[in-house]
Amino acid sequence: MNILSQDIMYLPGVGPNKKDVLNKELGVRTWGDLLEYYPYKYVDRSRIYAIHELQSDMPFVQIRGKILSFEEFEMSARKKRVVAHFSDGRGVVDLVWFSGAQYIYKTYKVGEDYIVFGRPTVYGGRFQFSHPEIERASELQLSEMGMQPYYITTEQMKKRNISSRAVEKMVKAMLQKIAEPIPETLPDFIVNARHLVSRDTALRCVHYPKNAIEMQKARERLKFEELFYVQLNILRYASDHRRKYRGYVFSQVGDDFHRFYSENLRFELTGAQKRVVHEIRDDMRSGRQMNRLLQGDVGSGKTLVALMTMLIALGNGYQACIMAPTEILAEQHFATIQEFLRGLDIRVELLTGQVKGKRRQEVLDALIAGEVKILVGTHAVLEDPVRFQRLGVAVIDEQHRFGVAQRARLWAKGENPPHILVMTATPIPRTLAMTIYGDLDVSIIDELPPGRKPVQTIHKYDSQMTSLYAGIRQQIRLGRQVYIVYPLITESEKSDLKNLEEGYAALCDIFPEFKISKVHGKMKSKEKDAEMQKFVSGETQILVATTVIEVGVNVPNASVMVILDSQRFGLSQLHQLRGRVGRGADQSYCILVTTYKLSAETSKRIDIMCETNDGFRIAEADLKLRGPGDLEGTQQSGIAFDLKIADIARDGQIMAIAREEAQKIIDADPTCTSPEYAMLWRRLRELRDTNVNWAAIS
Structure with missing residues (x-):
């Protein structure tokens, strides 16, 4: 065994x-x-400091000496502070404990030789170590210790x-x-080519490195291995998928596309939109199933590209569908597509939870008869009764709201899986996209339509609300509209909702001359939509909302986004909210309101928002600040990692090298059967049988 x-x-x-x-x-x-x-x-345990060498700004250090005596101080009726006076023969420090007196007296003896390890601080003019680590000097081989490892422990473990x-x-x-020796899991040709240490050396040295160089080499080897197998799994899956599933060949763009382009499109596409349409066009006529991720900031024109993609399917005798994560967004897509296609003989229908009974059956019947050419909907489109006559393209908006399994359910809707276009307004750093969407080709719209002015982002403190209200009043008098967003965070949903209700009432008093709508997630859909509609139509000038507006509404006349308690939002969420304004030709503003008390990390977030509108720069910064598991501020399906040592944010270079090596293996052995690579396929099977969340990763 x-x-x-x-x-x-x-x-x-x-x-x-x-x-x-x-x-x-x-x-x-x-x-x-x-x-x-x-x-x-790791902490360097190879050196012992003399007490007279200690300084207050030192990190962890160790000293050697003897306990001279103990002293006790009453802190309260039930609590004592125990102080041991400790000397190395040339100086004295205090060792302090605020609990565990019995254990201390039983364990540590006056006059014995100890090594004390901890962070020195100054109290009452003397150095002290609070709750230090103490070992008998006779039991500690310092020459062997080198770098001491530190492991994350939980409260339950400490108990x-x-x-x-x-x-x-x-x-x-x-x-x-x-x-x-611990068995090797990478072949010699990779280990040697990449100058990696053996797995045995890496696993021993990662726990007990003698120095920083040894530790670095061990961690590099283990990170590479971890990312290599993640990439090998993703690329194997993508290669398998391409071999198994042929795509529909759309050899022409068709009349619908040409008529739309020449008659209905009243403005020039941006260079980025044209490039992406060409990439999609090449996929759809290649004979392989398209699986493409379309990234682009809010307002960059992704919906138009999606519509043109769907029109190519129609031009080849197929149907298309577009799925959105919320009913509001589905309805908005439906309205936008109908407006774009005005005057063209193309039947577009909407299918959400609100479409019921006889009306729903009519849509389903027309869909299977092939009369409905484009279906717009929510995840209701995935339900079994929804059948297409010939589904050729499926567009999924805001992919992070749809799991991998849901994407796969679309494949069962036709003889062959339809071409898939996944859209997201959440800019995803390249290293993360390579991992989450490793089976998708990536297209980026990195250009805003002409005439758009960048949104100006301003940081204000909550003591400056009077001047903020004056600015809001001025903008509304110029004919603009304003969003005011309150945080709604699950842990304290009730108090936050109360904040919104109180805020709404206060704003009605502050702005009696204006009409105000309010929207939050606890409202019924009908009520929410009615309030939203009032704002969209311009009937109300201010929309007080929670983050339910993060994905969805398009109001070109709204030029001010005020985000209260901005310190409680993640960078990507702030960027998404900011994307709700700046959709018209007027100069727009995003006001981030915070308290004065901000952590260093929060200040960094606010500064980044004020410095740049570049979604990719923001996403990179968010990934570094928050890690991949919480990119959106909420744990999303498809962004969960069980990486033990690699860091998606910081190990992009290792990731790229690992992917390159994994691609070579897939190219050389696409069916995973060559004896030369048997070790790799065996190891991949072992990993897939463990608790690694491969489904989420790929």
């Missing part, structure tokens, strides 16, 4: 109780799992005395028991 697959319970010092905690908190069930529970930081130090001791005990 492979020693790495042994139950963690049988590792000395673990046993059944600690096993349960490690299982539940970390998903560690075997020795191999523990080996892949990597340190998150069961499983500290970072305890995890370190478990790993040390395990590595001592693994006498044989």
